Amino acid sequence: MAKHKTPLLDQLESGPWPSFVSDIKQEAASRAKNEKGLDYQIAVDCPDDLLGVLELSYSDGETHWKHGGIVGIFGYGGGVIGRYCDQPEMFPGVAHFHTMRVAQPMGMWYNTGFLRNLMDIWDLRGSGLTNMHGATGDIILLGTSTPQLEEIYWEMTHGMDVDLGGSGSNLRTPASCMGMSRCEYACYDTQELCYNLTMEYQDELHRPAFPYKFKFKFDGCPNGCVAAIARSDLGFLGTFKGPIKIDQEVVAAYVGGEIAPNAGAHSGRDWGKFDIQSEVVDNCPSKCLSYEDGKLIMDHKECVRCMHCINTMPQALKIGDERGVSIFCGAKAPILDGPQMGSLLIPFMEVNKDDDYQSIKDLIENIWDWWMEEGKNRERIGETMKRLGFAALANAAGVEADPRHVQEPRHNPYIFWKAEEVEGGWERDIADFRKRHQR
Numbered sequence: 001m002a003k004h005k006t007p008l009l010d011q012l013e014s015g016p017w018p019s020f021v022s023d024i025k026q027e028a029a030s031r032a033k034n035e036k037g038l039d040y041q042i043a044v045d046c047p048d049d050l051l052g053v054l055e056l057s058y059s060d061g062e063t064h065w066k067h068g069g070i071v072g073i074f075g076y077g078g079g080v081i082g083r084y085c086d087q088p089e090m091f092p093g094v095a096h097f098h099t100m101r102v103a104q105p106m107g108m109w110y111n112t113g114f115l116r117n118l119m120d121i122w123d124l125r126g127s128g129l130t131n132m133h134g135a136t137g138d139i140i141l142l143g144t145s146t147p148q149l150e151e152i153y154w155e156m157t158h159g160m161d162v163d164l165g166g167s168g169s170n171l172r173t174p175a176s177c178m179g180m181s182r183c184e185y186a187c188y189d190t191q192e193l194c195y196n197l198t199m200e201y202q203d204e205l206h207r208p209a210f211p212y213k214f215k216f217k218f219d220g221c222p223n224g225c226v227a228a229i230a231r232s233d234l235g236f237l238g239t240f241k242g243p244i245k246i247d248q249e250v251v252a253a254y255v256g257g258e259i260a261p262n263a264g265a266h267s268g269r270d271w272g273k274f275d276i277q278s279e280v281v282d283n284c285p286s287k288c289l290s291y292e293d294g295k296l297i298m299d300h301k302e303c304v305r306c307m308h309c310i311n312t313m314p315q316a317l318k319i320g321d322e323r324g325v326s327i328f329c330g331a332k333a334p335i336l337d338g339p340q341m342g343s344l345l346i347p348f349m350e351v352n353k354d355d356d357y358q359s360i361k362d363l364i365e366n367i368w369d370w371w372m373e374e375g376k377n378r379e380r381i382g383e384t385m386k387r388l389g390f391a392a393l394a395n396a397a398g399v400e401a402d403p404r405h406v407q408e409p410r411h412n413p414y415i416f417w418k419a420e421e422v423e424g425g426w427e428r429d430i431a432d433f434r435k436r437h438q439r
Contacts, residue, residue, distance in 0.1 A: 002028065004052030008059065024051055027128045045093030046127040046143055053091045071098060071146060073153045077208045079164030080149060096145040100152060101138040101165035106191035107178040108133065114160065121155050136215060137175030138165035170208035174198050176218035177225040186220030187238030187323035188351035194218045196357055211375035222307045229342045233381050234364065235328040239348065242320035243300040250316035251296045261312050280309050324350045329393060330382030337383050343390060345397060347404045363397055370396030
């Protein structure tokens with residue numbers, strides 16, 4: 001039976017969607033029945049007391065968690081997020097509630113044995129509550145006490161051959177999409193590159209030395225399934241050169257209704273007859289498509305590789321043969337400044353594992369050297385880039401200026417001009433530029 005009354009939390013179970021409150025209650029009931037845990041009182045009471053302290057926070061309108069300061073594994077500066085409750089007498093089960101980040105497999109591929117072993121450890125030494133996965137990508141183990149940290153670490157590293165993830169002002173656990181293990185659009189081996197860089201930069205991952213956190217994410221194609229452009233300080237996005245390959249006979253089969261569009265995603269609902277004009281041609285952002293005389297025509301030089309036509313008719317259209325990666329720098333959520341997307345730093349680079357990805361590692365280390373020298377405390381590299389200018393980043397990274405770095409002349413947030421340089425009006429410059437480049 002629950003120790004704490006939770007009328008406010010109970011309301012969260014009344015909606016149409018599954019509630020985390022129900023999950024915590026289920027774990028609390030299981031622990032009360034089975035008496036799991038080494039320290040009976042703390043381990044059994046943890047989920048129930050978690051509900052109690054959250055109910056109190058809702059009632060008081062303020063948090064009852066305080067920052068844990070430095071708590072972790074001997075020799076590691078990251079991987080454990082310290083948390084303590086400011087009402088330990090009232091809620092002893094969450095007097096300590098440290099969160100552990102565990103390095104996820106590349107592409108988040110698991111087998112059931114791995115998951116069972118992990119949960120056996122966490123049921124015994126933690127709260128039994130998890131978050132699969134956090135924003136960085138890690139396996140998140142929610143809530144344990146300080147004496148259990150070293151025990152959990154030993155059992156994971158020696159029994160399961162899995163390491164802690166990153167937390168603090170360091171390299172966060174790199175994350176990748178499934179890449180070539182599952183996706184026909186993958187332009188490079190995301191899992192291989194992610195694993196290689198994870199192994200290369202273990203010291204940066206576990207021993208914080210950066211101005212603030214730094215994230216790698218690896219998308220295999222422009223679909224961006226791990227949102228590398230929006231959610232990583234250095235994002236890798238698979239891309240390709242050359243024309244998209246079109247099989248006109250298969251296009252005709254889509255138009256004739258012989259093949260369901262969107263890889264069959266229309267099944268289960270009658271969307272009506274597939275209309276290639278409205279569903280594909282009219283939705284092309286660069287207007288490079290047309291449908292004429294029963295053929296899909298593409299102006300390949302205008303294609304921006306948004307993937308919409310390929311996603312809609314995957315059997316008829318295939319990505320180009322010359323494949324590599326675009327690299328974006330500076331994406332982040334609001335911290336010191338507002339949110340921003342990554343800026344294009346490398347338009348195209350071949351991904352060559354034969355030389356151990358050395359060109360990519362050289363780029364990374366140039367960027368880090370500049371950021372650690374110029375970055376302020378708790379300043380993401382995107383904020384350093386915005387403060388000092390994109391040109392400063394590009395110079396430090398050893399990247400030559402490219403027209404694709406500039407959206408339009410004298411109208412780029414990373415390029416700053418003196419008053420005398422814009423005499424005559426930047427509006428006229430932009431109007432002239434647009435006039436010259438009208439399609």
